[in-house]
Amino acid sequence: MYDKLWLIPFFPLLGCIINGLLGKRFIKNEKVIGAIGTGAVFLSFLVSCKYFIQLLGDSVKSHENIVASWISVGNLQVDWGFLLDPLSALMLMVVCGVGSLIHLYSIGYMHGEEGFYRYFSYLNLFVFSMLMLVLGNNALVMFVGWEGVGLCSYLLIGYYIEKQSAGDAAKKAFVMNRVGDFGFLLGLFIIFWTLGSKHGVWTINFVEISENAHLMSGDMMLGAGVTTVATLCFFLGATGKSAQLPLYTWLPDAMEGPTPVSALIHAATMVTAGVYMIGRMNVLFAMSPTTMFVVAMVGALTAIFAATIGFAQNDIKRVLAYSTVSQLGFMFIAMGVGAFTAGIFHLMTHAFFKACLFLGSGSVIHAMHHALHHAHLDDDAQDMRNMGGLRKKMPVTWATFGISCLAISGLPFFSGFFSKDEILWWAFASTRGSMLVWGIAVIAAFMTAFYMFRCLYMTFYGEQRTNPKAKDHIHESPWLITLPLVVLAFLATVGGLIGIPHVLGNLLGHIPNKLEHFLAPVFEHSQKLHQIEAHGSAATEFGLMGFSVVVALAGIVLATIMYIRNPELPGRFTAKFSQLHRAVFNKWYVDEAYDALFVNSTKNLGIFCWKGFDVKVVDGIVNGVAKLVGALAATLRHTQTGLFQNYALTMVLGTVVMLAIFILN
Amino acid sequence: MISVYHYMSVAAILFAMGTYGVLTRRNAIVIFMCIELMLNSVNLTFIALSRHLQSMDGQIFVFFVMTVAAAEAAVGLALMITFYRNRDSIDVDDMNLLKL
Numbered sequence: 001m002y003d004k005l006w007l008i009p010f011f012p013l014l015g016c017i018i019n020g021l022l023g024k025r026f027i028k029n030e031k032v033i034g035a036i037g038t039g040a041v042f043l044s045f046l047v048s049c050k051y052f053i054q055l056l057g058d059s060v061k062s063h064e065n066i067v068a069s070w071i072s073v074g075n076l077q078v079d080w081g082f083l084l085d086p087l088s089a090l091m092l093m094v095v096c097g098v099g100s101l102i103h104l105y106s107i108g109y110m111h112g113e114e115g116f117y118r119y120f121s122y123l124n125l126f127v128f129s130m131l132m133l134v135l136g137n138n139a140l141v142m143f144v145g146w147e148g149v150g151l152c153s154y155l156l157i158g159y160y161i162e163k164q165s166a167g168d169a170a171k172k173a174f175v176m177n178r179v180g181d182f183g184f185l186l187g188l189f190i191i192f193w194t195l196g197s198k199h200g201v202w203t204i205n206f207v208e209i210s211e212n213a214h215l216m217s218g219d220m221m222l223g224a225g226v227t228t229v230a231t232l233c234f235f236l237g238a239t240g241k242s243a244q245l246p247l248y249t250w251l252p253d254a255m256e257g258p259t260p261v262s263a264l265i266h267a268a269t270m271v272t273a274g275v276y277m278i279g280r281m282n283v284l285f286a287m288s289p290t291t292m293f294v295v296a297m298v299g300a301l302t303a304i305f306a307a308t309i310g311f312a313q314n315d316i317k318r319v320l321a322y323s324t325v326s327q328l329g330f331m332f333i334a335m336g337v338g339a340f341t342a343g344i345f346h347l348m349t350h351a352f353f354k355a356c357l358f359l360g361s362g363s364v365i366h367a368m369h370h371a372l373h374h375a376h377l378d379d380d381a382q383d384m385r386n387m388g389g390l391r392k393k394m395p396v397t398w399a400t401f402g403i404s405c406l407a408i409s410g411l412p413f414f415s416g417f418f419s420k421d422e423i424l425w426w427a428f429a430s431t432r433g434s435m436l437v438w439g440i441a442v443i444a445a446f447m448t449a450f451y452m453f454r455c456l457y458m459t460f461y462g463e464q465r466t467n468p469k470a471k472d473h474i475h476e477s478p479w480l481i482t483l484p485l486v487v488l489a490f491l492a493t494v495g496g497l498i499g500i501p502h503v504l505g506n507l508l509g510h511i512p513n514k515l516e517h518f519l520a521p522v523f524e525h526s527q528k529l530h531q532i533e534a535h536g537s538a539a540t541e542f543g544l545m546g547f548s549v550v551v552a553l554a555g556i557v558l559a560t561i562m563y564i565r566n567p568e569l570p571g572r573f574t575a576k577f578s579q580l581h582r583a584v585f586n587k588w589y590v591d592e593a594y595d596a597l598f599v600n601s602t603k604n605l606g607i608f609c610w611k612g613f614d615v616k617v618v619d620g621i622v623n624g625v626a627k628l629v630g631a632l633a634a635t636l637r638h639t640q641t642g643l644f645q646n647y648a649l650t651m652v653l654g655t656v657v658m659l660a661i662f663i664l665n
Numbered sequence: 666m667i668s669v670y671h672y673m674s675v676a677a678i679l680f681a682m683g684t685y686g687v688l689t690r691r692n693a694i695v696i697f698m699c700i701e702l703m704l705n706s707v708n709l710t711f712i713a714l715s716r717h718l719q720s721m722d723g724q725i726f727v728f729f730v731m732t733v734a735a736a737e738a739a740v741g742l743a744l745m746i747t748f749y750r751n752r753d754s755i756d757v758d759d760m761n762l763l764k765l
Contacts, residue, residue: 642761649688 002051005065005082008044008092009131015040016124023117030116034107037120041103041127045096052089061085061521062207064137071140075202076192083137083206087279087522090344091134094351095269099127101484102264105359108480109260109366119159119258126152130269134276139188139204142277146184146241149270150177156265157257169253176250180240184277187233191284194219194226210283214529217287228288234281235295238274244332245302248325249591252309255317259362262317267324267358268351275331275347279522282340286526292432296336300427300440303329305588307447311454312584315382316361319455323408324354326444330423333441337433338532339426340523341516345499346419352495353407353416356488360401363477363485364459367394371466371473379467384455389464393474396482398460400489405456407492409449410552415496417549420445422501424548425541429534442551449555457563503538504545672713679706693745693755697738704734 015036023033055061062085071078103123110119129148136142150173158170191209196202199215219226238244243251254266265271278285278295285291306325313319327350334343361382367390368381379386391398407414410421424445427438464471476482499515500508527533562569574581583589679702686699708727715723749755 644757644760645688652684652688 001054002063002065002084004047005051005063005084005135006067006080007047008051008082008096009128009135011040011043011047012124012128012131016121016128019117019124020121023121027117030107030111033117033120034103037124038100038103038107040124041096042100044127044131045093045100048089048092048096051084052093055084055086055089056518064207066137075196076204077202078138078140078204080141081137081205082135082141084135085522086519087276087344088134090348090519091276092131094348095127095130095134098268098351098355098488099130099264101487102260102268102355102359105263105362105481105484106258106260108478109362110258113258115159115161119156122152122155122159123261123264126156126265126270130273133273137205137207139191139206139209142206142280143181143184143188146237146273146277147181149265149273150174150181150241153177153254153265153270156261157254159257159261163256166256169250169256173250173254176247177240180237180247183233183236183240185237187230187237190221190226190230190233191216194221194230206280209281210525213283213287224290225288227284228290231281231285231288231291232294234277234284235274235291235298238277238332239298240274241277242271242274242328242332243325244274244298244328245305248302248306249587249594251325252318252321252587255315255321259317259358259365262321263355263358263362266321267354271324271328272331272347272351275328275335275343278332278335279340279344282335282523283526285335286338286530286532289432292336292338294336296333296427296432296434296437299329299332299334299336300437300444301329302326303333303444304440304447307444307451308584309587310451311447312581314384315380316364316384316387316455316459317358317382319384319451320354320357320361323357323448323452324350326448327354327408329444330420330441333427333437334423337423337426337430337437338527338530339423339430339534340527341499341519342419342422342426344519345515346416346423349407349415349419349492349495352488353404353414353492356400356404356485356492357408359481359485359488360397360404361459363397363481364390364394364401366477366481367397367474368466368470370475371470374473375467375469377467377470379470384458386466387459387464388462388466389460390474391460394460394476396476396485400482400485401460402456403489404492405452407496408452409556410445410548411556412549413496415492415494418496418499418501421545421548422499425501425536425544426534428544429536429540430532431535432532433534442548445548446551446555449552450559453556453559454563457559461564462567501541501545503541506538669713669717672709676706676709676713679703679709691756691758693748693757693760696757697741697745701734701738704730 018036019027019033027033027036055063062083064081064083066079066081068080069077070080103120106119106123110116113119126149129145129152131145133142133145133149136145154170154174157173158167160166188204192202192204194216195209195212198219199212201208201212201215203209203212213227216226221229240247251266251271255262257266285295303326306322306329310319310322310326313322327346331343331346331350334340334346364387365381368387372379372381403414407416410417424438424441427433427441428435466474498518499513500511502513505511505513562573586592683699683701683703683706686702687696690696690699708730711723711727711730715721715727745755748760752759
């Protein structure tokens with residue numbers, strides 16, 4: 001029944017191999033390469049759909065498909081195994097669905113780029129890794145995917161190999177992810193060892209870990225519960241992969257990669273891996289209120305911190321990058337307050353609208369780039385100060401971008417409204433929530449609405465600020481680019497309808513919360529066990545809902561006042577608070593602080609190891625031994641006179657001495 | 666009566682003379698003859714002790730020594746002739762090509 005699960009990651013791997021090995025020499029044709037890449041992911045999407053539908057109609061909600069044994073050492077048994085349950089099925093739909101659209105888009109966007117085959121090969125490899133991450137039935141297979149997506153992220157951020165900044169950004173992303181991965185591994189080791197040595201359950205299988213997690217409830221480690229320590233380690237991994245404080249700085253830099261990559265990897269899928277991982281291990285996380293609180297607080301602080309930086313960025317992709325960091329913060333708030341369903345829900349809706357926003361920005365950049373290129377200008381094609389008034393020229397891009405802005409701001413009945421509202425409600429009313437988290441989240445929601453509309457207005461409204469020479473060469477992008485935009489905008493609009501909150505559903509005539517029902521087999525158990533629930537009256541929930549809509553509207557209105565009605569206002573504002581503006585514009589100098597604290601000290605350590613240790617000590621020992629032997633030989637050489645009679649005399653004297661010793665004894 | 670001690674004494678004297686010659690003379694031929702002298706003093710020891718101990722083992726050794734000495738003489742003389750042709754000398758102090 002579920003024994004062909006391996007086909008899902010297999011197709012992208014095949015596509016990667018074909019394009020990677022044959023693309024440069026034999027296939028060459030862009031259309032064929034693009035079709036192979038897109039087709040591979042689309043096939044995975046079809047298989048995913050089949051299993052998704054099959055799972056919907058199945059009463060058993062958790063299925064494993066073991067393909068082969070991987071490691072079998074002592075107590076450790078690891079299989080290449082896949083796990084299909086509602087959580088992974090939903091992720092499959094998001095990854096393959098959004099993935100196919102972005103592959104399709106890439107054919108148009110990457111047209112004429114050098115290394116077209118390389119791009120599609122990497123992109124397929126990424127989808128393969130992501131599917132391994134999602135489908136893995138044990139933590140090690142997940143880790144393979146976890147590392148694989150990190151590698152592909154590195155390769156694709158540094159895709160423009162001739163750009164120094166792209167290479168630097170790729171390295172930064174990789175190194176920061178390594179910091180997190182170290183946490184993931186530590187957490188895994190702790191769980192494996194504790195379950196095994198104390199309770200005799202040697203396993204890294206997710207299902208078995210979840211079933212046996214309760215055994216660890218009394219175990220202590222480092223003065224805290226084992227689950228607390230382990231989940232904090234896992235969460236460190238999540239902060240690296242999902243760009244949360246303090247490891248978020250790589251994500252904005254990752255915008256050096258091609259825009260579809262930003263949409264797929266750095267908005268829709270890879271960066272949500274941390275959220276997915278917490279969802280996968282929700283039983284462990286639920287056991288530790290401390291960790292849950294840390295997760296929620298880190299999420300809340302990230303949400304508001306990244307949003308502030310989003311205010312002052314002029315690069316359209318950077319605004320979206322900070323927005324992504326901020327939205328990921330929302331997902332972690334959800335995970336931290338026990339609203340696992342809401343977190344995954346927001347993950348899904350965010351994948352729709354943020355992918356649409358990124359692809360929309362890509363469409364604009366594409367058009368700008370061509371226009372500027374045509375006019376032989378080297379203005380920055382991503383700087384919003386060079387845009388403005390593009391609404392008329394690029395109607396489809398404008399419409400889809402606008403819809404996504406409405407969705408991310410949380411206007412009623414767009415997808416973002418349902419998911420964000422669910423998170424805010426849980427932050428407020430959950431047994432693991434708090435007013436503090438809720439307050440920060442509301443402010444962050446307000447800021448989100450503001451900076452997203454700032455971005456929308458600066459790009460599509462007002463005066464066109466493009467250089468007059470390039471102005472008339474801006475055109476709407478081809479259908480390969482606009483089609484995915486339209487599909488994603490549609491999803492961003494209606495995607496929220498699968499998770500209508502109960503109060504609203506009751507009001508509108510008993511519409512069930514389908515998503516909650518669907519994901520219940522994964523999350524319900526731990527929520528019930530640890531009494532994690534949101535309780536409050538329907539009136540309160542409606543009140544909060546209305547409040548968050550007002551907050552979002554306020555953000556939009558403020559942006560309209562500042563960027564449409566009185567375009568001179570932002571300038572006056574920045575002049576008045578120039579120091580504040582400079583700090584925000586320079587991203588609160590976090591990169592500089594990290595450079596001073598970690599990067600430079602690491603570099604200095606490296607230089608010390610090189611010049612101090614390697615050159616002086618290691619080379620010193622090696623060269624010293626050689627010199628010592630040389631000096632010794634130079635001295636001893638004098639005994640070799642070359643006169644054989646000297647040697648004979650030595651022999652005779654030696655014989656005499658030995659005889660003397662022999663006789664005297 | 667000539668006892669085994671006399672033989673041994675003669676052999677020791679011959680051996681010492683040979684050693685002295687090897688260490689002090691410069692002429693390779695003379696050194697060579699001194700080595701022969703040493704070998705033969707050893708032979709004398711073997712023979713004397715063989716008779717004294719009523720055992721044939723020593724005499725067998727002597728044959729071996731003589732065979733090796735003959736072979737050595739042949740190789741050694743060949744070397745010396747070659748050396749003499751090249752350097753017009755058979756003084757061992759001139760044999761220093763390998764010296765640094």
